[in-house]
Amino acid sequence: MRILVTGAAGFIGARVRAALTAAGHDVVGIDAMLSNAHGASARVPDGISEVDVRDASGLAALLSGVDVVCHQAAMVGAGVDAADAPLYGSHNDFGTTVLLAEMFAAGCRALVLASSMVVYGQGRFVCPAHGDVDPLPRTRADLDAGVFEHRCPVGGEELEWRLVGEQAPLRPRSLYAASKTAQEHYALAWAEATGGSVRRVAIAGDQSITVPRILAIHSGTRFSGGDWIGIRPSDRPMSEGPI
Numbered sequence: 001m002r003i004l005v006t007g008a009a010g011f012i013g014a015r016v017r018a019a020l021t022a023a024g025h026d027v028v029g030i031d032a033m034l035s036n037a038h039g040a041s042a043r044v045p046d047g048i049s050e051v052d053v054r055d056a057s058g059l060a061a062l063l064s065g066v067d068v069v070c071h072q073a074a075m076v077g078a079g080v081d082a083a084d085a086p087l088y089g090s091h092n093d094f095g096t097t098v099l100l101a102e103m104f105a106a107g108c109r110a111l112v113l114a115s116s117m118v119v120y121g122q123g124r125f126v127c128p129a130h131g132d133v134d135p136l137p138r139t140r141a142d143l144d145a146g147v148f149e150h151r152c153p154v155g156g157e158e159l160e161w162r163l164v165g166e167q168a169p170l171r172p173r174s175l176y177a178a179s180k181t182a183q184e185h186y187a188l189a190w191a192e193a194t195g196g197s198v199r200r201v202a203i204a205g206d207q208s209i210t211v212p213r214i215l216a217i218h219s220g221t222r223f224s225g226g227d228w229i230g231i232r233p234s235d236r237p238m239s240e241g242p243i
């Protein structure tokens with residue numbers, strides 16, 4: 001198959017591109033080489049075209065004969081402050097809409113969309129004494145003491161994490177999460193309008209491990225917990241399709 005991978009120079013996109021190439025597919029990789037992902041003077045890796053997904057004509061030139069688009073390009077992370085909102089909207093949402101329009105024009109009807117568990121909010125937490133609870137925000141005192149687990153809103157106990165089911169309600173709580181949720185909505189609407197198919201891939205970095213790790217890094221504390229990022233195909237595809 002001929003597969004267009006967006007964000008092909010990124011952490012996940014590079015691995016997806018390598019795996020697809022190794023599996024014998026004809027892979028077209030594009031990336032805009034955002035400075036917040038690659039630094040200011042990074043050069044585009046060999047074999048990848050420097051194309052921004054917001055650039056309709058750049059995409060059109062590459063979409064001819066493409067069977068599937070694997071859309072990994074996004075501005076990721078929490079951002080600095082609310083001033084970053086237009087960047088999330090532009091790269092993640094406007095970019096996705098341009099990509100979907102150009103796929104439509106090129107007759108490509110199969111999309112793999114990289115989603116994130118952030119669309120579900122902060123995850124699922126269980127108190128040993130009180131069961132499922134909505135955790136309190138972390139306190140400064142806990143963070144300074146290297147305690148990164150959330151606490152129970154009833155009794156203050158340290159909470160345990162649980163896997164979040166994909167039927168959980170969408171509760172984006174950051175600009176990034178809002179932009180990832182909007183990507184899903186655009187992709188679903190596109191699939192319904194075009195008869196296309198969307199396979200949504202939730203990137204399952206276990207949040208109760210990932211978030212403490214990130215906080216630990218930011219606060220200069222060592223965190224000895226697990227460190228894995230799994231990618232698993234959604235068992236709730238947005239629409240059934242051939243991929």
Ligand SMILES: NC(=O)c1ccc[n+]([C@@H]2O[C@H](COP(=O)([O-])OP(=O)(O)OC[C@H]3O[C@@H](n4cnc5c(N)ncnc54)[C@H](O)[C@@H]3O)[C@@H](O)[C@H]2O)c1
Nearest residue numbers: 007010011012031032033034037052053073074114116203
């Ligand atoms: N890494 C994770 O743990 C994780 C978790 C959840 C979701 N995701 C999702 O997976 C996808 C890939 O994430 P990643 O971790 O590889 O991030 P990354 O920052 O390493 O890669 C993203 C790539 O997209 C490129 N890009 C951004 N905007 C672009 C644009 N407008 N046009 C073309 N290229 C553009 C960047 O230059 C970068 O190379 C993203 O959609 C992200 O939301 C990742």
Ligand SMILES: [Zn+2]
Nearest residue numbers: 127130152155
């Ligand atoms: Zn409790």
